[in-house]
């Protein structure tokens with residue numbers, strides 16, 4: 001295992017509507033785009049200096065270009081067998097983009113409260129015409145692809161552009177397989193047949209964020225719980241018949257739905273699906289991030305959330321989750337955790353002045369805090385906490401003075 005490397009940068013790409021291309025996943029890597037298909041050839045983009053430098057780093061086991069609090073070499077929402085492999089089995093010098101995700105159109109038939117405040121569905125005709133006019137360029141990106149994935153930006157079945165493109169891809173690359181990342185409302189037999197992909201499915205990923213109609217209706221505005229479940233029944237049947245390689249259900253965790261996590265995991269079992277618990281990110285949607293982020297010790301429901309996480313069987317082979325969540329599931333002593341959490345919450349609040357801090361920095365601080373808990377520090381815990389706090393506070397001098405052992409101890413005993 002030690003000599004293995006994280007393989008996605010060697011064979012996965014994601015492309016945005018403005019032409020930018022990302023190696024691996026744009027949400028998990030710090031590197032900016034590796035190129036742009038509207039002003040470079042596909043070969044220039046895929047083997048650009050930025051792309052090659054990133055792969056070189058990964059080859060050496062250097063993950064400093066990754067947001068490892070969201071994604072680490074043990075976690076990637078992609079076929080796990082392909083994820084962490086012996087470099088001998090990879091074409092490192094001349095890699096091919098074998099899985100290409102096209103996230104070019106934001107059109108979607110629903111409006112999830114975590115993603116957008118209103119429906120945006122094929123309203124901008126000039127945008128659709130623009131994307132259609134780029135068809136030849138897009139097709140070129142798929143020349144080595146075994147799988148094309150729609151979509152990280154909207155819903156594949158709701159987008160006129162994507163529907164047209166799927167049919168064109170089918171003609172040009174008859175052996176290519178399809179992954180769909182969708183809200184599931186339109187992912188039914190009729191649509192899959194109409195698009196000509198029913199016998200060419202690889203993975204279908206459906207974002208549910210719930211286990212009951214009432215929670216679903218609160219989050220997926222204009223969705224249809226009954227229809228999604230009917231479609232899941234159908235897709236689960238395809239899994240049993242071997243006509244679909246993998247079914248995944250996604251759940252972005254926040255204050256509106258965290259209590260449904262255990263039921264969601266059960267629901268995934270019912271549908272022969274893998275369960276994915278994702279960390280909420282302030283990407284859009286209708287919420288103030290701090291008011292819904294239960295992963296933070298600052299949140300009023302944090303303790304309840306931790307209690308739920310500690311009761312989850314993290315050894316379930318069909319359950320995948322963000323690295324921070326995994327750590328939460330490993331907390332053995334919830335009372336001890338709560339003691340630490342209250343101190344850490346206070347300090348993080350002061351250090352980052354809550355919502356004005358870059359969210360990845362705050363997540364990093366949280367991750368570190370949980371690591372301290374997991375270290376089971378016993379009697380030396382105050383010293384270790386102190387060290388940790390000094391580390392996260394070292395960026396700002398003005399906070400250094402509030403970190404002293406006496407003050408911390410007083411705080412500790414008061415709580």
Ligand SMILES: C[S@@+](CC[C@H](N)C(=O)[O-])C[C@H]1O[C@@H](n2cnc3c(N)ncnc32)[C@H](O)[C@@H]1O
Pocket residue numbers: 108114115151152153154155156181182183205206207250252278279280281282283284285
């Ligand atoms: C933008 S959607 C596009 C694909 C499809 N429409 C869907 O919802 O699955 C891509 C993924 O982002 C997730 N997502 C949306 N808003 C998010 C947020 N604020 N934080 C984290 N993930 C989010 C969705 O749940 C989905 O799994």
Ligand code: SF4
Pocket residue numbers: 006007008009024025028029058063065066067071072073075076
């Ligand atoms: S750790 Fe995550 S972001 Fe980094 S290369 Fe691996 S899969 Fe990509």
Ligand code: SF4
Pocket residue numbers: 108109110111112115116153154155182183207
């Ligand atoms: S998360 Fe997906 S389904 Fe929900 S509004 Fe965004 S694009 Fe549509």
